[in-house]
Amino acid sequence: MPARILDGRAVAREIRAEVTSRCERLRRERGVVPGLTVVLVGDHPASQVYVRNKETAAREAGLRSQTLRLPATVGEAEILERLEQLNRDARVHGILVQLPLPAGIDAQRVLQCIDPEKDVDGFHPLNAGRLALGLPGFVPCTPAGILELLRRNGIELAGRRAVVIGRSNIVGKPVAVLLLREHCTVTICHSRTKDLPAVASEAEILVVAAGQPGMVTGDYIRPGAVVVDVGIHTVRDEATCRRLFGDDPQRLASVRERGGTLVGDVHPLQARERAGWLTPVPGGVGPLTIAMLLRNAVLAAERAAGMGSW
Numbered sequence: 001m002p003a004r005i006l007d008g009r010a011v012a013r014e015i016r017a018e019v020t021s022r023c024e025r026l027r028r029e030r031g032v033v034p035g036l037t038v039v040l041v042g043d044h045p046a047s048q049v050y051v052r053n054k055e056t057a058a059r060e061a062g063l064r065s066q067t068l069r070l071p072a073t074v075g076e077a078e079i080l081e082r083l084e085q086l087n088r089d090a091r092v093h094g095i096l097v098q099l100p101l102p103a104g105i106d107a108q109r110v111l112q113c114i115d116p117e118k119d120v121d122g123f124h125p126l127n128a129g130r131l132a133l134g135l136p137g138f139v140p141c142t143p144a145g146i147l148e149l150l151r152r153n154g155i156e157l158a159g160r161r162a163v164v165i166g167r168s169n170i171v172g173k174p175v176a177v178l179l180l181r182e183h184c185t186v187t188i189c190h191s192r193t194k195d196l197p198a199v200a201s202e203a204e205i206l207v208v209a210a211g212q213p214g215m216v217t218g219d220y221i222r223p224g225a226v227v228v229d230v231g232i233h234t235v236r237d238e239a240t241c242r243r244l245f246g247d248d249p250q251r252l253a254s255v256r257e258r259g260g261t262l263v264g265d266v267h268p269l270q271a272r273e274r275a276g277w278l279t280p281v282p283g284g285v286g287p288l289t290i291a292m293l294l295r296n297a298v299l300a301a302e303r304a305a306g307m308g309s310w
């Protein structure tokens, strides 16, 4: 039986509807419109798209959203100064600095400058530390979205064996901590892990944030496992498309007519045959990242208005 689909779009829709009604309540009861500012430095092509999508989604949910665009040549001191201004601005409840930053800028210094109460990405060391200690705080959006997707599909976590492939601060580490908090037995794998397929195939819950298109083939997947694919890449050539999607006419048409099709870190055909549950790409984890950002932003506004707690 092919894997059941974990529909990220459907769960993201639910979360966005909840955010919309929380925005309405803030406006009605406190006259507050939650404000989100995204800081985009330079012209990284994928970041431009992500930031535009975040801005549109925020507006649709009823937030006041603005993007502060700075040239790639901007100095670190100016970025810090702009962030200090945003920290002081009471209309701005959430601040997000889109990563990656241009070479030569110390991302950690920049992230540490954001007021932890406005840190809707959860990347400030105070929020990362809270997460590690099991204290309430802002949780990074993609990991929080993954947990929400599993929870809302009724997937049991306590006592189960989870493997995370990838150890980034944005996804791998925080998702491992969240799974641990749900009482999974968690292993984190990375590029130096020996015999990765053997370790991965012990997982009942497999989260893949490896950054390699189609890397996780069937031999990585325990039959019936829940597979969460965090990767997103564009496949532009027909041979790779056929290797990943077989003769799927829609995928082939997309490569031929639109110049590419999206794939994650998991081999879609092989995973479908072995996994019990699978997140599609697109339409899996991606939509949840934005939905959780909006939820963090409305939470920041509620906290500022004395109306909400973590």
Ligand code: GUN
Pocket (backbone or CB within 6 Å): 096, 097, 098, 099, 100, 121, 141, 142, 170, 289
């Ligand atoms: N770049 C890739 N993912 C993310 C994210 O979740 N937040 C930010 N700020 N930048 C990113």
